[in-house]
Every structure is written in structure tokens, then in C-alpha cells.
Amino acid sequence: MTARLGAAVFLRQSALERRDGHDVLAGYRDPLLIVCGANDRITPLAVSEEMHAMVPHSQLVVVPDCGHLAPMEKPEEVSAAMRGWLLQA
Structure with missing residues (x-):
């Protein structure tokens, strides 16, 4: 997508202000599947592990x-x- 849309679009989207969702996750009590690529440099594994610990x-x-x-x-x-997750739910 970066190659097709160009580096400027990628950089603009990456710099967008994003609302912090910690409060939402901290109050979430339903089943949740978190999928993370081991080599994800945009949302690193540590972020997914933090989300997992909160829910x-x-x-x-x-x-x-x-x-x-x-x-x-x-x-x-x-x-x-x-x-697999849906069959458990």
C-alpha cells in the first residue's frame, strides 16, 4: 500500500493523533482475540501483550x-x- 499510495500518505497516516484506549480495554470484560505479527514494528508485540494483560x-x-x-x-x-477462537467462544 505504501508503494501504491506513496511515502507521504504513509507518513501522514502514521502521524495521526490517536485516542488512548486504555480506559476502554481496562473495562472490557467480554472475550477478545488479539492477533499480532511477531515482527510488527508499527504496533510492537509489547503493545499487544499490554492489551492482553488488561483484558x-x-x-x-x-x-x-x-x-x-x-x-x-x-x-x-x-x-x-x-x-479456533470462535469455536471456544
């Missing part, structure tokens, strides 16, 4: 050899994680 009924799946766009990079692994 008691969450499941964290780390996709090996994968970056930020897990559904595009590793669709089979992401689909398997979602199927």
Missing part, C-alpha cells in the same frame, strides 16, 4: 515471521486463529 478474557496469538498486516501477510494463520 481478563483475552487470548493473544502471535503470528511468527509476520509484520503489521497479519491478515494480508499470513491469511491462513490469522484465519486459523480466528476459527
Whole structure:
């Protein structure tokens, strides 16, 4: 997408102000699946681990050899994680 849209678009989107969601996650009590690419440099694994620690009924799946766009990079692994999680719910 960066190649197609250009570096300026990527940089502009990366610099957007984002609302902090800690309060939402801290109060969330329903099942939650968190999928993270092991090599994600935009939302590093430590961020997903922090989210997982905040939500008691969450499941964290780390996709090996994968970056930020897990559904595009590793669709089979992401689909398997979602199927497994949905069957547990």
C-alpha cells in the first residue's frame, strides 16, 4: 500500500493523533482475540501483550515471521486463529 499510495500518505497516516484506549480495554470484560505479527514494528508485540494483560478474557496469538498486516501477510494463520477462537467462544 505504501508503494501504491506513496511515502507521504504513509507518513501522514502514521502521524495521526490517536485516542488512548486504555480506559476502554481496562473495562472490557467480554472475550477478545488479539492477533499480532511477531515482527510488527508499527504496533510492537509489547503493545499487544499490554492489551492482553488488561483484558481478563483475552487470548493473544502471535503470528511468527509476520509484520503489521497479519491478515494480508499470513491469511491462513490469522484465519486459523480466528476459527479456533470462535469455536471456544
